[in-house]
Each structure stands twice: as structure tokens, then as C-alpha cells.
Amino acid sequence: MAxxxxxxxxxxxxxxxxxxxxxxxxxxxxxxxxIVIAYYVKDGELVFARPVDKVFRVYTDxxxxxxxxxxxxxxxxxxxxxxKFFLSRIDNKEGIFSFTPGFIKYNTDIPVFYPVEExxxxxxxxxxxxxxxxxxxxxxxxxxxxxxxxxxxxxVKLTEDEKKVLELVDGNRSVADIRKASKLDSLTVDRALYGxxxxxxxxxxxxxxxxxxxxxxxxxxxxxxxxxxx
Amino acid sequence: MKTIKKIKIVVxxxxxxxxxxxxxxxxxxxxVATERKTTLDKEKDVKHQTTVAMDFGKIRxxxxxxxxxxGTPGQSRFDFMWEILGEGALGIIILVDSTDPKTxxxxxxxxxxxxxxxxVPIVVGANKQDLPNAWSPEDISFALDITxxxxxxxxxxxxxxxxxxxxxxxxxxxxxxxYIS
Numbered sequence: 001m002a003x004x005x006x007x008x009x010x011x012x013x014x015x016x017x018x019x020x021x022x023x024x025x026x027x028x029x030x031x032x033x034x035i036v037i038a039y040y041v042k043d044g045e046l047v048f049a050r051p052v053d054k055v056f057r058v059y060t061d062x063x064x065x066x067x068x069x070x071x072x073x074x075x076x077x078x079x080x081x082x083x084k085f086f087l088s089r090i091d092n093k094e095g096i097f098s099f100t101p102g103f104i105k106y107n108t109d110i111p112v113f114y115p116v117e118e119x120x121x122x123x124x125x126x127x128x129x130x131x132x133x134x135x136x137x138x139x140x141x142x143x144x145x146x147x148x149x150x151x152x153x154x155x156v157k158l159t160e161d162e163k164k165v166l167e168l169v170d171g172n173r174s175v176a177d178i179r180k181a182s183k184l185d186s187l188t189v190d191r192a193l194y195g196x197x198x199x200x201x202x203x204x205x206x207x208x209x210x211x212x213x214x215x216x217x218x219x220x221x222x223x224x225x226x227x228x229x230x
Numbered sequence: 231m232k233t234i235k236k237i238k239i240v241v242x243x244x245x246x247x248x249x250x251x252x253x254x255x256x257x258x259x260x261x262v263a264t265e266r267k268t269t270l271d272k273e274k275d276v277k278h279q280t281t282v283a284m285d286f287g288k289i290r291x292x293x294x295x296x297x298x299x300x301g302t303p304g305q306s307r308f309d310f311m312w313e314i315l316g317e318g319a320l321g322i323i324i325l326v327d328s329t330d331p332k333t334x335x336x337x338x339x340x341x342x343x344x345x346x347x348x349x350v351p352i353v354v355g356a357n358k359q360d361l362p363n364a365w366s367p368e369d370i371s372f373a374l375d376i377t378x379x380x381x382x383x384x385x386x387x388x389x390x391x392x393x394x395x396x397x398x399x400x401x402x403x404x405x406x407x408x409y410i411s
Contacts, residue, residue: 003369017372017373135338135375138339206380215320217410220406223297228400
């Protein structure tokens with residue numbers, strides 16, 4: 001299935017979130033205005049990046065180790081390609097992306113210098129107010145920490161401001177309350193919350209369902225049978 | 231003369247997600263539509279007509295009951311209609327265009343809107359799965375930030391396909407049944 005889109009409407013924080021959640025492996029291709037870059041993803045982690053002159057070349061190198069040999073890149077230097085071709089472009093939103101799962105054979109011992117959660121937080125720090133509004137759409141939203149937040153926390157290097165915002169997420173305070181209590185500007189707070197959501201540090205607090213459907217089981221069974229026969 | 235009891239299901243979703251088509255596919259009556267020409271340039275590029283108040287379709291259950299499918303307008307500037315149409319709904323179907331990731335955030339906002347106001351079962355229909363660049367339901371679920379706790383299934387479909395539209399309706403009804411039992 002395709003995983004394609006435009007960076008202006010689906011940013012790197014969003015893309016990495018999708019890749020990380022399902023621990024996908026494959027190649028993310030981004031066609032920037034000036035260059036095409038292939039980002040290699042293993043189990044949801046971004047492990048390598050390289051520019052390509054012809055897109056088809058990406059699909060001819062199916063063995064990751066052989067590719068590194070061919071390019072004469074040492075495994076301990078892989079992170080430098082993330083610095084050069086990902087982090088330097090993290091705030092550039094003029095590109096078309098497509099992710100192709102599978103097809104490349106990875107060995108198990110590929111070092112991960114930048115955990116995907118760290119990259120998501122970095123991408124969240126350069127979001128525009130319009131982008132932030134897509135996830136933090138309502139100042140009455142209430143968030144709570146995820147059960148596995150403690151496992152994620154060591155992977156992200158939070159800024160002091162972000163730590164302050166995270167401390168205020170308690171399942172009771174709304175976005176408006178957190179903005180007020182943190183004394184930070186709204187964009188900083190909202191970017192932090194966006195990143196926390198995308199990394200899985202926090203989640204939307206579940207509403208208690210109180211409205212029981214006003215319909216009998218017999219009638220519901222009748223509707224189901226009717227729909228089946230349509 | 232017997233009074234016919236109306237049962238309501240709301241079909242919501244971003245602009246051009248396929249809500250009108252969804253209702254048309256299963257409705258027994260010709261859908262009562264309130265469509266007007268699109269006025270914004272960016273919307274004209276997508277389609278020429280858009281729903282401005284609501285669509286509705288109807289399925290007769292028996293002599294005393296009818297199931298109404300109400301389609302909301304997609305643009306958030308009509309969200310006052312979402313509030314009106316959500317009142318008294320048995321459940322809500324949120325349709326998304328699986329080929330158009332720029333609308334996924336809008337879909338999440340719509341889920342938040344209905345979730346906070348009408349705590350009834352919700353399902354997401356990942357429409358246009360017949361098109362080659364459609365995102366998979368699993369990826370759409372991740373993109374919409376749907377957590378396990380929210381219990382909102384994402385069901386693949388093409389709104390032109392009657393059996394697939396029925397599958398979405400049946401999934402919602404099954405969740406409602408679990409909820410009542």
C-alpha cells in the first residue's frame with residue numbers, strides 16, 4: 001500500500017510517527033526541489049540517507065551491507081548522513097515523499113545514533129503554527145502520560161521548556177491550563193505537545209462514554225438483518 | 231396512522247471524502263441533497279458541487295422504523311451543522327479519502343469534535359481503497375493518532391461498492407450492540 005504525500009501537509013514528525021508505530025522497514029524517498037534523497041528505515045528507525053540521481057537506483061541495491069560497501073561508508077559513520085541529509089532539511093516543507101516497504105535486506109547490527117523519537121521531537125520543534133494546529137486543535141483538549149512513557153523518555157533529549165510542559169501533563173490540565181501554568185509562549189507549548197503525542201509520550205485522555213444508545217437489542221438485531229439483505 | 235420511529239446514523243468527514251456517495255450507495259430513496267457549487271478555488275479543483283447543509287438517505291427497517299443516514303458538510307466552516315446533526319445519533323461514521331493525507335488531520339479534528347460532544351460509537355471508513363495510491367487502513371489509523379483505548383476501527387472501503395458500504399454500517403452496528411449488551 002502506498003504511503004505518499006506532500007511534506008507541506010504531512011510533515012516529518014507525522015511520517016516518522018507512522019513508520020515508528022508499525023516498526024516499518026523500507027525506503028522513504030523525498031523529492032525535494034533541488035535533490036532526491038533516499039532515507040533508509042529499519043524497524044521504524046532512520047538509519048541512513050543518501051542523495052540519488054536516478055530513483056531506480058534505490059531499488060537495484062537490495063542488500064544494505066553491500067550498498068554500504070559499494071558506497072564505502074562505515075557503519076559508525078551512518079549518522080553523519082542523517083546530519084547532512086535529514087537534520088539539515090528538517091524545516092524544509094517543499095517536497096513530495098513516498099515510502100516503499102520491504103525490498104531491502106538489512107542486517108541486524110545497524111547502529112541507531114538518533115532514535116526515531118528524538119528525530120520526531122526535533123521535527124516538532126520547527127513546526128509552523130498552522131501545522132501545530134492540526135494536532136493541538138482545541139485548547140480544551142486534555143492529555144495524559146502513556147503507560148510506556150518512561151521507556152520512551154530516555155530516547156528523547158528534551159529541552160528545559162519541553163520538560164516543563166511534560167511535567168504539567170497530568171490528565172486533568174487542558175492545553176489552555178498548560179499554556180498558562182508553563183508561562184511559555186503558546187507555540188512552544190503546542191510544539192512540545194505535538195512531539196509528545198507523535199512519540200507516544202502522551203495520549204489524549206479518553207472520554208468516559210456515558211451516552212448509552214437508546215435502542216433495544218431486538219430492534220438493533222432487526223436493523224443488522226435488514227442491512228445484510230440490502 | 232402509525233408513527234414511524236426514525237433512527238439516525240451520522241456520516242461525517244473532511245471535504246471530498248465521499249460522504250454523499252456513501253449514502254447514495256445504500257439509500258433506498260434518491261438521496262435528498264443540499265448541494266451547491268463550490269466557491270473556493272482550492273475546493274473547485276477537487277469537485278464542483280459540495281454539501282452545504284446535509285444529505286440524507288433512508289433505509290426502511292419495518293413498518294415502524296426507518297434508518298436515516300445523515301451526511302454532514304465537510305468544511306469546518308459548517309461545523310454548526312455537525313452539532314445539529316450529531317444530536318440523538320446512534321453512532322457516527324467518519325469517512326476519509328485514503329489517497330489524500332492532507333485531510334487526515336482534518337479527520338482527526340472531526341473525530342475530536344464528535345467524541346467530545348456525542349460519546350457514541352464511532353468507526354472510520356478508509357474510502358477510495360480502489361485507487362492505486364490509497365494509504366492502508368493501518369497507516370491511516372496511525373496517522374489519525376487512534377489509540378487502542380479509543381476503540382475506533384478503521385475499515386477499508388470504496389463508497390461505490392455496496393457490500394463494502396454495508397460492511398462499514400454493520401461494523402458500527404456490531405459495536406453498538408456490544409455497547410448495549
